[in-house]
Amino acid sequence: METTKTEVESADFENTHVEDAVEVPPSEDRVPRDHRETIGQLRVSDPRISCTDVNVYYGDKQAIYNVSLDLGKNEILAMIGPSGCGKSTFLRCLNRMNDTIDGCRVTGTINMDGLDINSKEIDVVPLRANVGMVFQKPNPFPKSIYENIAFGPRIHGLAKHKDELDEIVETSLKRAGLWNEVKDRLEQPGTGLSGGQQQRLCIARTIAVEPEVILMDEPCSALDPISTATVEDLMMELKEHYTIAIVTHSMQQAARVSQRTAYFHLGYLIEVGETGQIFRDPRHQLTEDYITGRFG
Amino acid sequence: MNTPTSTGAPRRRTIDIVNAGLKKRRRAERRFRLYGMTAISMGLLFLLTLFGSIISKGYTAFWQHYMLIDVTLTPADIAPDGSRDPQVLAKANYMGLVKASLREMFPEVTGRRDKRRLYKLVSSGAASEVRKRVLEDPALIGKTVGFWVPTDDEVDLLLKGRVNTQLPESQRRVKDNVVAWVETLKQQGRIQKRFNTIFFTHGDSRNPEQAGILGAVSGSFLTLLVTLLLAFPIGVAAAVYLEEFAPRNWFTDLIEVNINNLAAVPSIVFGLLGLAVFLNFFHLPRSAPLVGGLVLTLMTLPTIIIASRAALKSVPPSIKEAALGVGASPMQAIYYHVLPLAMPGMLTGTIIGMAQALGESAPLLMIGMVAFIVDVPHGVFDPATVLPVQIYLWADSPERAFVERTSAAIIVLLAFLVTMNLLAVILRRRFERRW
Ligand SMILES: Nc1ncnc2c1ncn2[C@@H]1O[C@H](COP(=O)(O)OP(=O)(O)OP(=O)(O)O)[C@@H](O)[C@H]1O
Ligand SMILES: [Mg+2]
Numbered sequence: 001m002e003t004t005k006t007e008v009e010s011a012d013f014e015n016t017h018v019e020d021a022v023e024v025p026p027s028e029d030r031v032p033r034d035h036r037e038t039i040g041q042l043r044v045s046d047p048r049i050s051c052t053d054v055n056v057y058y059g060d061k062q063a064i065y066n067v068s069l070d071l072g073k074n075e076i077l078a079m080i081g082p083s084g085c086g087k088s089t090f091l092r093c094l095n096r097m098n099d100t101i102d103g104c105r106v107t108g109t110i111n112m113d114g115l116d117i118n119s120k121e122i123d124v125v126p127l128r129a130n131v132g133m134v135f136q137k138p139n140p141f142p143k144s145i146y147e148n149i150a151f152g153p154r155i156h157g158l159a160k161h162k163d164e165l166d167e168i169v170e171t172s173l174k175r176a177g178l179w180n181e182v183k184d185r186l187e188q189p190g191t192g193l194s195g196g197q198q199q200r201l202c203i204a205r206t207i208a209v210e211p212e213v214i215l216m217d218e219p220c221s222a223l224d225p226i227s228t229a230t231v232e233d234l235m236m237e238l239k240e241h242y243t244i245a246i247v248t249h250s251m252q253q254a255a256r257v258s259q260r261t262a263y264f265h266l267g268y269l270i271e272v273g274e275t276g277q278i279f280r281d282p283r284h285q286l287t288e289d290y291i292t293g294r295f296g
Numbered sequence: 297m298n299t300p301t302s303t304g305a306p307r308r309r310t311i312d313i314v315n316a317g318l319k320k321r322r323r324a325e326r327r328f329r330l331y332g333m334t335a336i337s338m339g340l341l342f343l344l345t346l347f348g349s350i351i352s353k354g355y356t357a358f359w360q361h362y363m364l365i366d367v368t369l370t371p372a373d374i375a376p377d378g379s380r381d382p383q384v385l386a387k388a389n390y391m392g393l394v395k396a397s398l399r400e401m402f403p404e405v406t407g408r409r410d411k412r413r414l415y416k417l418v419s420s421g422a423a424s425e426v427r428k429r430v431l432e433d434p435a436l437i438g439k440t441v442g443f444w445v446p447t448d449d450e451v452d453l454l455l456k457g458r459v460n461t462q463l464p465e466s467q468r469r470v471k472d473n474v475v476a477w478v479e480t481l482k483q484q485g486r487i488q489k490r491f492n493t494i495f496f497t498h499g500d501s502r503n504p505e506q507a508g509i510l511g512a513v514s515g516s517f518l519t520l521l522v523t524l525l526l527a528f529p530i531g532v533a534a535a536v537y538l539e540e541f542a543p544r545n546w547f548t549d550l551i552e553v554n555i556n557n558l559a560a561v562p563s564i565v566f567g568l569l570g571l572a573v574f575l576n577f578f579h580l581p582r583s584a585p586l587v588g589g590l591v592l593t594l595m596t597l598p599t600i601i602i603a604s605r606a607a608l609k610s611v612p613p614s615i616k617e618a619a620l621g622v623g624a625s626p627m628q629a630i631y632y633h634v635l636p637l638a639m640p641g642m643l644t645g646t647i648i649g650m651a652q653a654l655g656e657s658a659p660l661l662m663i664g665m666v667a668f669i670v671d672v673p674h675g676v677f678d679p680a681t682v683l684p685v686q687i688y689l690w691a692d693s694p695e696r697a698f699v700e701r702t703s704a705a706i707i708v709l710l711a712f713l714v715t716m717n718l719l720a721v722i723l724r725r726r727f728e729r730r731w
Contacts, residue, residue, distance in 0.1 A: 100617055102544060129623030139614035141633055151632065152622035202618070209622055 030285040036065070039283050040273040041260070044072035047111075048213060048243040049094060049131075054108035054118075056089050056098065063089045067108075067269040069262060071213065076235055076244045078254035078275065081264035082290065087247045088136055090264070091215045094245065095131035096124045112213075129156055132211030134219045136247070138198035140190035140205075145182050148190040148201055149173065152209035168208055175237075176204035177230030195222040203231060207238070214238060216246040220253065232257050251291060255279050263287045350710075354703025360492035360505060361447045361455045363418055363481060367397045367426055368440040380434045390423040390430075394445075402477060413474055417481075419446040419505045421494075444488065449504040449697035451478060455487065458700075469696075495704065499672045500686065504697030507690070509705055511672045515585055515665070515680030516654060516712075522589020522676055523596060523653050528646050530593070531600030535642070538601070539608040540630055559598035566595045567659030575663060582664040583679035591659045596649035603645020607638035640724040647720035651713055657684040683709045 031039055043050075047070040056064035064086045071077050071094075079087045089098070096117065098104045110118040117127055129152075141148050149169040152158075159165040169186070173179040178200040182193070190201050199222050206214060216235075220228045235244055235257050248254050254261050254275065261278040263271045263286070271284040282288045371378065374388040395415050399405065405414050422445035429443065430436055446452075450470050453459050455478065459470050481487050498508025542548045570591035574580045580587050611634050619629035660666070665681050666689070673680035681689070683705060690702040 095621070097617065097621065100613070100620060124620075125623055125625050127623075128621060132623075133621045135614070135617065135621065137614060139612075139618040141615060141618060142637065151619070151624070155622075155624050155628050155632075205618075205622060 030288055031283055033285045033289075035284065036268045036270075038068065038269045038272060040271045040278075042069050042262075042269070042272045044070045044075070044260075046073045047071065048073045048075075049117075050111040051093070052109045052111070054090070054093055054106065054110065056086070056093060056107075057105045058101070059103045063267050064093075065267045069269060069272060071243050071245055072260070073243055074239055074241070075260065076239050076246060076258045078258035078261045079245065079247045079264060080249070080251065080254055080261060080290070081270075083249075085264040086267045087264050088217050090269075091133070091217055091245060091247055093118070094213070094215055095128050095133055096122070097128075097133060099124065129209055130211050131213040131215065132206040132209060134199075134203050134206050134214070134216040136217040136221075138195065138202050138222070140193070140198050140201050142189060142191050144187045145173075145190045145193070145201065146186040148205050149208045152205060156209055158209065172204040172208040173201075175207060175234050176200040177227055177234070178204055196224065196227060199223060200227060200231070203234070207234075211242070213243045213245070216244065218247050218249065221249070228253070251279065263290060265290075347710075350703050350706050354700055354705075354707050356456050356458070357495060357700040357704035358492050359456070359489050360494060361452045362444040362488045362490050363447045363451075364442055364444055364486040364488070365394065365397045365401070365418065365422070366440050366442050367393050368400075369393065369426075369430060369437045371438050374430065374437055382431055385431055385434060386427065388427070388430075390426045391420075394418060394422050394426060402480075405473075410473060413471060414477065416448050417451055417474070417477060419448050420503055421446060421506045444490075446494065446505045447487070449695060450474075452505060453697055454478060455482075455489070458696075495701070499670045500668060500681070500689070501670060502668075504693075504695045504701060507698070507701060509683070509686065509708055511669060512681050512683045512686035512705070513708065513712075514672050514674075515588075515669075516682040518585035518673060518676050518680060519588040519592060519660075519665075519682055520650060520654060522586055523592040524646070524650060526589065526593040527596045527600055527649060531597050531646070531649075532604055532642055534597075535601050535604030535608060536630060536635070539605050540626065540634070555598050555601055559602060562658075563595050563656055564658040564662065566591050567662030569594065570659060571662045581677055581679070583667050583669070583681070584677050585665075585673060585680050586676040587663050588660050588665050588680075588682065589676070591663060592653040592656060595656065595659060596653050599649040599652065600642075600645050603648065604638065604642040607641025607645065608634060610641065611637045636727065639727045643720055643723050643727070647716055651716055654682075654712060654716070655684055655709070657682070657688055660685055683712070 049071040051070070052068045054064060054067045054069075055062060067090060069077075079091065081087055092098045093106050093110060094117075098106055106118055108118060109116045112131075115122065117131075141151065143151075146169055149172050150159075150165050153165060153168050159168055170179065170183075173182060178197060181197060182188075182201075190198065193201060199219060203216070203219055220231055223231065232253070235246070238244060246254075246258065258275045260272060261275045262269055263278065263282075263284070265286050271278065271282060271287045273283070278287065279291055282291060288294075370393070373393060375381075375384050377384075379385075398414050398417060399411070402414060405411055422443070425445050426443055429441070447455065450459070451474070454461075454470050454475065459468060461468075461470075461475055465472050478487070494506065495508050497510055498506060499511030501507040538548065538551065542551075570587060574587045574590055575582060580590075615633050615637065616629050619633045620626070624632070660682055664679075666685050667679060667681065668689070669679050669681055671678070687702055687705045687709065690698045690705060
C-alpha cells in the first residue's frame with residue numbers, strides 16, 4: 001500500500017484497484033451498472049483517516065467489499081446509499097464498534113495518525129474517545145439527562161470540578177440545540193425525551209468528550225427542519241477543527257453540509273467525489289439512478 | 297380501498313372477514329382467562345389451607361400460661377452457713393423450695409404418685425427462675441416471695457383447651473386431680489396467660505415450655521449471612537464474566553451446561569460434598585454455620601448465576617454500545633450501565649436462592665447441623681441448627697406441646713420468607729426508581 005498521500009493523483013495511480021478511477025468517462029455515458037470498483041476521488045491530500053481494502057463479514061456473509069476511502073481533515077464526508085448497503089457497517093469500522101458484534105470480522109487497514117486502528121494491538125478506549133459516534137438509533141442511557149452528558153467527560157477525567165462538568169454539560173446541550181428544552185429538567189431520565197430530543201441528546205453526549213473525528217449515523221432522521229439546521233450549523237462549526245463523517249438519507253442534507261460524498265451500493269463503495277460533482281454529474285450509472293430516484 | 301380488483305371476483309371486505317372471526321377470538325380469550333383464574337384460585341386455595349392449618353395449630357404457641365407460687369426462701373435450705381457467696385447460692389436446691397411451696401398450697405396431697413403429679417404442675421425451669429432472682433437479689437433470702445413461673449407443658453395445653461377432659465382418665469396424660477388443682481389455682485387467680493417470650497429468647501430444650509426458636513433463628517441467620525456474602529459476589533462475578541467477557545466456544549458452552557445441571561442436582565448431594573470436602577478434608581468444625589453457609593453457597597450459586605445471566609442478557613445491547621462509544625472501557629460500561637439495569641433481576645435471583653437456602657434442611661443434616669443444641673450460637677463457628685431442621689426435630693418429638701411449637705416455628709419461617717421477598721420488592725423498586 002502507498003504510504004505518502006500528499007498528492008491525490010499519484011496515490012490513485014499507485015493503487016491498482018482504483019486505476020479505473022482515473023479514466024473518467026464523459027458525463028453522458030456513465031460507468032455501467034455492473035462495474036463494482038470505486039471510481040472518483042477517494043484519496044485526499046490531507047487525510048485524517050485513510051482506509052484501504054476494508055472488508056467486513058458478519059459470519060460468512062460479507063457486508064463490505066474492498067472499500068478504500070480517505071476522511072480529510074476539516075472535512076465533512078457524506079455517505080449515501082440505499083438501505084442495507086453497509087453505510088453503518090463501514091462507519092462502525094472507524095471506531096471499532098464492530099468489535100462488539102459477535103462474529104463480525106473486519107479486514108484491511110484503517111490508518112489514523114500513523115497507526116492501523118484496525119489492528120488487534122490498538123487500545124480501543126482512547127480510540128473511541130477520539131473517534132466519537134452518534135448511533136443510528138438514539139440510545140440514551142436510562143439515567144438523568146445530566147448523567148447522559150457527564151458520563152464521558154467523567155470517565156476520561158475531563159473535568160476537575162463539578163463546576164467544570166456543569167459547564168461541559170451546558171455547552172454540549174447548547175451546541176446540540178437541546179439546552180432550552182431541558183435546562184429545567186436535567187435530573188429527569190434521558191429516556192423520557194421525545195425521539196428527536198433523544199437524538200440531540202446523543203449528539204450532545206458525543207461532542208461532550210470533544211472527539212477529533214465524529215461519526216454520525218443519520219443524526220437528523222427524526223428532527224424537524226429547525227433542529228436539523230441547528231445540528232447542521234454545529235457540524236459546520238465542528239468542521240473547523242475536526243473531521244466528520246455523516247450517513248444520511250437526505251440528499252439535500254448531504255448537498256448542504258458535505259464537501260465530499262460517497263455512494264455505497266450493496267456493500268461496495270461505488271463512487272466518491274466532490275459533493276457538487278456527485279449531485280450534478282455522477283460518473284456511475286448506479287449513483288445517478290440513486291440520486292435521481294430511479295433506484296429500486 | 298377494498299374495491300373489487302379489475303381482474304378477479306369482487307373481494308370480501310377485510311372488515312367482514314374480521315367480524316366473522318371475532319366471536320371465535322373472543323371466546324378463545326374468555327376461555328384462556330377462565331383457565332388462568334381457575335389456576336390462580338386453586339393456588340390461593342391451597343395456600344389458604346396451608347396457612348389456615350399452620351396458623352390454627354401454631355398460634356397458641358405464642359402464649360404460655362404462668363403460675364404464681366409463693367416460695368419461702370428459708371436460709372437453712374439455701375445457705376446454712378449464712379454465706380452470700382454467689383457460688384454457694386447457685387448450688388442450693390431450689391427445686392426443693394419450689395416443691396415445698398406446692399405442697400404448702402395443696403396440703404391435702406399425700407402419696408408419692410400424687411405428689412409427683414403435683415410437682416409437675418410447674419415447669420422444671422421454675423427452679424432456675426427462682427435461682428436467678430435470688431442471685432440477683434440475695435436480700436430476698438428469709439422472705440416468702442411470689443414467683444410467676446411457667447406451667448408445665450401438659451398443664452399449659454390443658455389451660456389452652458387442647459386436652460379433652462371428657463376422655464376416660466386412663467386415656468389422657470393429664471389426670472383428674474391435676475385438672476382439679478388447676479381449676480383451684482385458676483379460681484385463686486394464680487394462673488395468668490402471658491406472651492410466650494421464652495419461645496423467642498431461648499434455644500432448644502427437651503422441655504417444650506423451655507424450648508425456644510432463637511437458637512435456630514440465629515443459626516439460620518448466620519448460615520444465610522455466610523451464604524449471601526459468598527454466593528452473591530461470586531455469582532454476579534461469574535455471570536458478568538460468562539455473559540460479557542468470556543469468548544463463545546465449546547468450553548464456555550460446557551460450563552453453561554454444567555451450571556444448568558448443578559441447579560438441578562438434589563441438595564443432599566451438596567451436603568455429601570460438604571461432608572467430604574469441608575469436614576473430612578479441611579477439618580472445619582461440625583454443625584457450624586460456616587460449613588452450612590459454604591454448602592448452601594454451592595447449592596444457590598447456579599440459581600444466582602442463571603438468574604444474573606438472564607438479567608444481563610435482557611439489558612439492551614445499545615446501552616453498552618453507547619457507553620463503549622464514548623470511550624468507556626468494558627468494565628466501566630458494565631459497572632455504570634449494564635449492572636444497574638441488571639441489578640433488579642440479579643437481586644430477584646439472589647433472593648429466590650436465599651429463600652431456597654433458608655428452607656433447605658437435607659444438605660445441612662449431612663454436616664451435622666441436626667444436633668440437639670441448647671445454646672444460642674453467636675458466631676459462625678459455634679454449633680448451630682437452622683429453622684427447617686428445628687422444625688424437623690420438633691415434629692419428631694413425642695411431647696404433644698411440640699406440635700404447636702412446630703407450627704409456630706413454621707410461622708416464623710414463613711414470616712422470614714415473606715420479609716425477604718418484601719425486601720426484594722422494595723430493593724427492586726429502589727433500583728428501578730433511579731432511572
Ligand atoms: N449485526 C449484524 N449481523 C448480521 N448482519 C448484519 C448486522 N448488521 C448489519 N448486517 C447486514 O449488513 C448489511 C449492511 O447493514 P448496515 O446496517 O450497514 O446498512 P445501512 O447502510 O446502514 O442501512 P440503513 O440505511 O438501513 O441504516 C445488511 O445487509 C445487514 O443485513
Ligand atoms: Mg444504518
